[in-house]
Amino acid sequence: MSRVKREYTQVIKGKYDSKGAIKAMDILNNIPLTVEYFKTRPDVQQRIEKSINSKEYLAVYKRGTRSGFEYIPRNEGALIIRGIEIKDMSKTTQDKVVLNWGNIDKPNDFYIDDLKWKYLLRNIMKGKNIMMTGPSGCGKTDVTFKAAKALDREVIYFNLGATQDPRSTLIGNTHYSKDTGTYFSESLFVSAIQKPNTVILLDELSRAHPEAWNILMTVLDPIQRYLRLDEKSDSPTIKVAEGVSFIATANIGSEYTATRVIDRALLDRFTLLEMNVLSYEDEYKLLADKYPNVEQDTLLQLCDIIKDIRKEVKSDMPRISTSISTRATLEIAELLEDNFTLEQAVEVLVYPLFSDEGGNDSERTYVKQVVQKYLVKNTSKKLHESTEAEKIVKDLQNTIREIGE
Numbered sequence: 001m002s003r004v005k006r007e008y009t010q011v012i013k014g015k016y017d018s019k020g021a022i023k024a025m026d027i028l029n030n031i032p033l034t035v036e037y038f039k040t041r042p043d044v045q046q047r048i049e050k051s052i053n054s055k056e057y058l059a060v061y062k063r064g065t066r067s068g069f070e071y072i073p074r075n076e077g078a079l080i081i082r083g084i085e086i087k088d089m090s091k092t093t094q095d096k097v098v099l100n101w102g103n104i105d106k107p108n109d110f111y112i113d114d115l116k117w118k119y120l121l122r123n124i125m126k127g128k129n130i131m132m133t134g135p136s137g138c139g140k141t142d143v144t145f146k147a148a149k150a151l152d153r154e155v156i157y158f159n160l161g162a163t164q165d166p167r168s169t170l171i172g173n174t175h176y177s178k179d180t181g182t183y184f185s186e187s188l189f190v191s192a193i194q195k196p197n198t199v200i201l202l203d204e205l206s207r208a209h210p211e212a213w214n215i216l217m218t219v220l221d222p223i224q225r226y227l228r229l230d231e232k233s234d235s236p237t238i239k240v241a242e243g244v245s246f247i248a249t250a251n252i253g254s255e256y257t258a259t260r261v262i263d264r265a266l267l268d269r270f271t272l273l274e275m276n277v278l279s280y281e282d283e284y285k286l287l288a289d290k291y292p293n294v295e296q297d298t299l300l301q302l303c304d305i306i307k308d309i310r311k312e313v314k315s316d317m318p319r320i321s322t323s324i325s326t327r328a329t330l331e332i333a334e335l336l337e338d339n340f341t342l343e344q345a346v347e348v349l350v351y352p353l354f355s356d357e358g359g360n361d362s363e364r365t366y367v368k369q370v371v372q373k374y375l376v377k378n379t380s381k382k383l384h385e386s387t388e389a390e391k392i393v394k395d396l397q398n399t400i401r402e403i404g405e
Contacts, residue, residue: 009190010061014048019315024048038201059237072199107146109290110139111282118271120147123271124199129246130219131205131267134275137325140249141203143275148199153245161204166212171229193219193227197243206250213266215395220246220269220402246270278326280307286326294336301342301374303330308370320363322353346371 014024022045024033034262038045044059051059051071061071079179106117108236125145132140148155163169172186192200202208202216216225248270250262278286288296306324313323328349334343338344350371354363 009058011040012044012048012051012059012061014052014059015119016052022048022052040132087336104150107150109286110143110146111286112139112143112275116275117143117147120273121151122210122253123273124148124151124153124245124247127197127243127245129222129270130248130273131270131310132249132273132275134214134245134251135277135323135325138275138277139326140275141201144199144201144247144249145309151197154195155199155201156188156195157203158189158200160212160273161201161207163212166209166215170212171227177230190227193240193244196241196242197239198245200244200246202246204251205248210263216267217269220266277310283326283329287329290330291337294333298336298342299333300345302329302336303385305346306369309367312366312370319366320354320361322351322363324353326352343371343375 010026012024013027013029014022014033017023025031026033033044033048038264047059058072060072086300102126104121105112106112106114112120120130120143131145134140158169160166160169166173170189171189189200204215209287215227219227219240227240228235229238229249277283280303284299285307287294287299289300289303306329310323312318327387332342332345332349335349336342349366352365354367356362356364359365
């Protein structure tokens with residue numbers, strides 16, 4: 001047990017049930033606190049009630065303190081459980097959290113470089129703005145949710161690429177009613193930025209309307225951090241709560257249509273984190289871990305096909321314009337686990353990604369040639385193995401016959 005875990009003996013998370021009674025759990029030791037327990041410790045019940053009513057804090061029991069109990073922000077309870085050192089987190093102090101980032105394990109079902117994982121966690125905990133760039137399907141959105149979960153933080157998602165009316169999405173709408181007249185209803189984004197220690201995911205920022213960028217300028221500014229509800233200089237403003245981290249994703253490259261070159265002033269408000277497609281070895285390992293029932297040779301064939309396609313896209317004179325994402329590769333492997341052949345899986349998931357214009361010179365024809373190369377190679381291998389096996393059996397039968405004679 002770590003020194004941190006020895007220092008804290010209880011981390012209590014509670015809520016009221018539908019009848020108003022307290023339901024509480026010691027999440028450090030995974031022990032529910034019963035009615036009988038509260039009868040013997042009414043002081044604990046009072047402290048839990050106080051933490052529930054605050055909606056932001058947990059009650060913890062810490063050795064060496066005068067009363068034993070302290071209150072800590074909810075998201076930091078998960079850090080204690082992981083044995084991460086935290087410096088003086090009482091409600092009355094503004095001291096910064098001191099973390100050993102390496103103590104927070106990476107998710108088992110996702111592959112990311114150790115340094116990038118550590119950097120992402122650090123920036124979220126410090127309320128930094130992060131711009132995650134990389135090709136579609138490389139895991140930008142997925143890793144955001146996994147990092148937030150590791151830190152016990154809520155993620156609120158906004159797809160800015162699909163937004164037709166940025167002002168409505170980011171600020172709100174004015175309505176008219178015969179009974180009440182004109183009134184304003186704020187957007188989900190307005191309420192989201194007022195929630196402390198929240199991760200706000202701005203997906204596909206590179207596809208967003210420039211008006212959305214203009215609205216976000218003051219929100220993302222490290223000094224200003226406010227949202228203006230109107231263009232007028234004296235209009236009301238909403239302050240961004242403490243600890244809020246904005247994570248934006250962007251697909252950057254000529255193969256992505258409808259993307260825009262992001263304004264430099266907006267980019268300067270982010271720290272960049274580049275996400276790439278997985279290496280051959282990491283992608284194979286991910287597939288093998290996630291789909292253990294698929295034959296190893298078939299997964300290796302799939303990785304070989306994907307590797308050749310990606311290599312061609314990056315060549316000096318590419319014959320294809322689209323790559324295959326890790327997301328697509330996982331979908332293919334899922335079909336393999338559901339008893340589709342590799343040939344069937346690529347037919348429904350890969351070929352439609354490539355144009356068939358141009359007949360024998362089309363992108364789709366080239367990809368089919370790549371696929372067939374590995375399918376034929378595997379068939380030849382199996383045929384050879386089958387022939388060798390038949391030869392071994394025949395030799396064994398002859399040996400048995402000779403012994404019998």
